[in-house]
Amino acid sequence: xxxxxxxxxxxxxxxxxxxxxxxxxxxxxxxxxxxxxxxxxxxxxxxxxxxxxxxxxxxxxxxxxxxxxxxxxxxxxxxxxxxxxxxxxxxxxxxxxxxxxxxxxxxxxxxxxxxxxxxxxxxxxxxxxxxxxxxxxxxxxxxxxxxxxxxxxxxxxxxxxxxxxxxxxxxxxxxxxxxxxxxxxxxxxxxxxxxx
Amino acid sequence: xxxxxxxxxxxxxxxxxxxxxxxxxxxxxxxxxxxxxxxxxxxxxxxxxxxxxxxxxxxxxxxxxxxxxxxxxxxxxxxxxxxxxxxxxxxxxxxxxxxxxxxxxxxxxxxxxxxxxxxxxxxxxxxxxxxxxxxxxxxxxxxxxxxxxxxxxxxxxxxxxxxxxxxxxxxxxxxxxxxxxxxxxxxxxxxxxxxxxxxxxxxxxxxxxxxxxxxxxxxxxxxxxxxxxxxxxxxxxxxxxxxxxxxxxxxxxxxxxxxxxxxxxxxxxxxxxxxxxxxxxxxxxxxxxxxxxxxxxxxxxxxxxxxxxxxxxxxxxxxxxxxxxxxxxxxxxxxxxxxxxxxxxxxxxxxxxxxxxxxxxxxxxxxxxxxxxxxxxxxxxxxxxxxxxxxxxxxxxxxxxxxxxxxxxxxxxxxxxxxxxxxxxxxxxxxxxxxxxxxxxxxxxxxxxxxxxxxxxxxxxxxxxxxxxxxxxxxxxxxxxxxxxxxxxxxxxxxxxxxxxxxxxxxxxxxxxxxxxxxxxxxxxxxxxxxxxxxxxxxxxxxxxxxxxxxxxxxxxxxxxxxxxxxxxxxxxxxxxxxxxxxxxxxxxxxxxxxxxx
Numbered sequence: 001x002x003x004x005x006x007x008x009x010x011x012x013x014x015x016x017x018x019x020x021x022x023x024x025x026x027x028x029x030x031x032x033x034x035x036x037x038x039x040x041x042x043x044x045x046x047x048x049x050x051x052x053x054x055x056x057x058x059x060x061x062x063x064x065x066x067x068x069x070x071x072x073x074x075x076x077x078x079x080x081x082x083x084x085x086x087x088x089x090x091x092x093x094x095x096x097x098x099x100x101x102x103x104x105x106x107x108x109x110x111x112x113x114x115x116x117x118x119x120x121x122x123x124x125x126x127x128x129x130x131x132x133x134x135x136x137x138x139x140x141x142x143x144x145x146x147x148x149x150x151x152x153x154x155x156x157x158x159x160x161x162x163x164x165x166x167x168x169x170x171x172x173x174x175x176x177x178x179x180x181x182x183x184x185x186x187x188x189x190x191x192x193x194x195x196x
Numbered sequence: 197x198x199x200x201x202x203x204x205x206x207x208x209x210x211x212x213x214x215x216x217x218x219x220x221x222x223x224x225x226x227x228x229x230x231x232x233x234x235x236x237x238x239x240x241x242x243x244x245x246x247x248x249x250x251x252x253x254x255x256x257x258x259x260x261x262x263x264x265x266x267x268x269x270x271x272x273x274x275x276x277x278x279x280x281x282x283x284x285x286x287x288x289x290x291x292x293x294x295x296x297x298x299x300x301x302x303x304x305x306x307x308x309x310x311x312x313x314x315x316x317x318x319x320x321x322x323x324x325x326x327x328x329x330x331x332x333x334x335x336x337x338x339x340x341x342x343x344x345x346x347x348x349x350x351x352x353x354x355x356x357x358x359x360x361x362x363x364x365x366x367x368x369x370x371x372x373x374x375x376x377x378x379x380x381x382x383x384x385x386x387x388x389x390x391x392x393x394x395x396x397x398x399x400x401x402x403x404x405x406x407x408x409x410x411x412x413x414x415x416x417x418x419x420x421x422x423x424x425x426x427x428x429x430x431x432x433x434x435x436x437x438x439x440x441x442x443x444x445x446x447x448x449x450x451x452x453x454x455x456x457x458x459x460x461x462x463x464x465x466x467x468x469x470x471x472x473x474x475x476x477x478x479x480x481x482x483x484x485x486x487x488x489x490x491x492x493x494x495x496x497x498x499x500x501x502x503x504x505x506x507x508x509x510x511x512x513x514x515x516x517x518x519x520x521x522x523x524x525x526x527x528x529x530x531x532x533x534x535x536x537x538x539x540x541x542x543x544x545x546x547x548x549x550x551x552x553x554x555x556x557x558x559x560x561x562x563x564x565x566x567x568x569x570x571x572x573x574x575x576x577x578x579x580x581x582x583x584x585x586x587x588x589x590x591x592x593x594x595x596x597x598x599x600x601x602x603x604x605x606x607x608x609x610x611x612x613x614x615x616x617x618x619x620x621x622x623x624x625x626x627x628x629x630x631x632x633x634x635x636x637x638x639x640x641x642x643x644x645x646x647x648x649x650x651x652x653x654x655x656x657x658x659x660x661x662x663x664x665x666x667x668x669x670x671x672x673x674x675x676x677x678x679x680x681x682x683x684x685x686x687x688x689x690x691x692x693x694x695x696x697x698x699x700x701x702x703x704x705x706x707x708x709x710x711x712x713x714x715x716x717x718x719x720x721x722x723x724x725x726x727x728x729x730x731x732x733x734x735x736x737x738x739x740x741x742x743x744x745x746x747x748x749x750x751x752x753x754x755x756x757x758x759x760x761x762x763x764x765x766x767x768x769x770x771x772x773x774x775x776x777x778x779x780x781x782x783x784x785x786x787x788x789x790x791x792x793x794x
Binding site: 012022025026029034035036037038039040047048049060061062063064065066067068069079082083102103104105106107108109110111112113114118119122 | 198200304328357360361362363364439440442443508509510513526535536537538539540541542543545580742745747749750751762
């Protein structure tokens with residue numbers, strides 16, 4: 001495993017982006033590294049874009065990464081993968097949850113939601129590795145559609161050379177005890193989806 | 197044990213470790229979570245105040261009595277508290293008094309990016325600025341000690357990035373409930389705490405001497421530290437700027453300033469004398485830089501570093517290169533083939549009680565001027581409503597409306613203010629309007645919460661920070677008792693009733709108040725109803741429902757055969773059944789489903 005990883009988690013307010021990035025930062029600490037996490041969520045609760053940086057290194061200075069240097073872009077929504085793709089280091093890794101949340105600018109007809117093929121081709125033009133998954137369906141299979149963010153963490157864990165137990169423990173510590181089993185299942189489904 | 201804490205959580209932890217007994221705040225991004233975290237420490241009396249001045253005054257009273265006390269606010273909140281803050285610098289205190297100012301470089305959620313380090317210089321009290329969560333915790337503890345040692349308020353300055361970033365904190369103490377004994381009998385010091393002119397004149401030289409004493413302390417305090425490396429470049433820095441610059445100029449020398457006011461001038465001289473090129477890296481104002489230049493020391497500062505906006509790694513890298521200094525080059529990253537990515541601007545939530553009001557307001561554009569205020573309803577300025585003409589600060593809507601009308605505006609003027617903002621700074625200007633017979637309308641949008649900052653309580657809900665239910669203050673009788681006769685309550689989701697109320701208020705030649713009542717969708721008071729749907733055969737694609745600006749109303753793929761315009765569909769997962777779109781549809785194409793409420 002590389003000792004320096006810059007993550008960028010992006011999505012839409014209400015998708016659990018911040019919880020997932022909290023957990024990813026905690027995993028960094030649990031692996032014995034330094035870790036920082038930084039988010040921007042001014043109007044996020046009102047359907048705006050959410051961005052959250054996570055950085056792992058032996059010693060982390062800035063809590064945010066730099067344009068064009070992100071190693072792993074984790075998009076909780078398809079359009080957001082396209083919005084943030086220039087932050088990725090060329091050859092970096094992208095995880096995409098293939099959920100579409102239509103922005104107001106599209107629903108009122110001022111803009112067009114690009115089609116899936118165009119988004120994926122833009123992402124693939126820059127990324128070295130792209131994993132797409134249907135997080136909602138997998139979360140439903142795990143027993144709760146709100147566990148999408150755990151599914152995504154499962155997929156992310158499969159792409160990094162890190163022990164899955166560390167992730168699972170960090171997730172279980174964070175969620176209410178009655179949801180522990182659902183989240184364990186969601187994590188494993190996400191992990192399997194990315195590994196296959 | 198190491199835990200990830202946000203800067204705000206770490207400030208709360210540090211305050212608790214320091215034995216804080218009383219804490220008060222008015223919610224404001226990015227400071228809100230400090231009090232929310234402190235409320236979790238049993239034994240600490242933590243409260244939401246009705247505004248920042250009240251929060252600070254309450255903390256001052258506690259500190260006069262010998263308690264350690266904290267007031268937290270966003271940077272512009274300090275403007276509200278400044279009257280007392282300036283006096284308190286003269287009076288001093290008994291118990292430690294810490295003012296947390298959370299600044300907002302980059303204006304993520306604020307009306308300006310004022311640099312509140314200037315307040316410390318202006319008011320002649322010390323200011324500490326941490327660079328990560330561990331320092332936030334330690335500096336908060338230190339702030340209480342300094343406050344008592346030097347008998348003055350201490351400002352702890354945070355920024356959005358510090359407050360909302362998480363980094364590792366060594367958590368030592370268990371969070372056990374703390375029982376405070378009653379305070380000792382109040383020690384009277386009217387010669388100090390009663391700041392009449394004769395006493396102020398005596399106190400001022402004491403304040404000046406105090407500043408010199410604190411500066412002398414800072415020369416050797418570990419809170420200011422030199423990290424020696426390659427001495428060809430030396431950087432004086434503080435706060436978040438330190439984190440960016442230590443990455444970009446790794447291996448060079450740093451003077452990291454934790455006590456940003458008063459500055460350790462001898463330490464700065466020593467450092468400057470031992471480095472070849474001196475850089476000063478600080479966000480926003482050239483606060484340190486101007487003082488260093490005034491000492492006759494050459495440095496590179498704001499000629500390369502940005503004066504406005506937040507620092508980032510990229511901006512610091514660019515500044516260092518602009519200074520002709522080595523900064524690790526990044527391989528130029530190719531731009532991805534441009535793809536038109538639609539923006540995701542913030543919008544009023546589905547079911548929001550502000551929607552029907554702003555839909556109506558837009559229709560009065562020719563006859564009215566809209567005087568706005570701060571809250572979710574500030575979004576009334578955005579399309580499709582375009583219904584806000586002025587907005588400057590908390591509570592200003594009412595005063596501005598009054599002045600514009602008194603000066604002879606031809607249009608009717610309407611002030612638009614939320615319930616929490618009304619209790620913050622709306623009562624006094626409304627009393628002024630009643631007193632001077634200001635002929636304008638005040639619309640109080642009562643959604644029973646401080647919504648924009650994430651749902652905090654206030655005097656109008658009667659529920660405390662800890663969730664205890666008390667007596668809510670009812671706005672309508674409160675306004676009536678000021679002598680305002682025209683006061684109308686109206687249902688926030690009743691489109692016609694709101695318009696009728698506006699029409700009626702237009703004719704009133706005296707102060708008129710509308711209380712628009714409807715709970716925020718994030719409160720338990722909000723009632724979801726069966727979702728609505730569009731009958732595509734009846735829909736004429738006229739577009740009226742799109743002008744209510746609801747995220748649940750989408751363009752259908754189906755178009756009208758004659759106009760080619762898109763018909764509407766409603767996302768049943770987002771719809772809350774508020775029926776505003778149903779009420780505005782001119783052809784009754786929208787109907788309530790019999791289905792389950794969402």
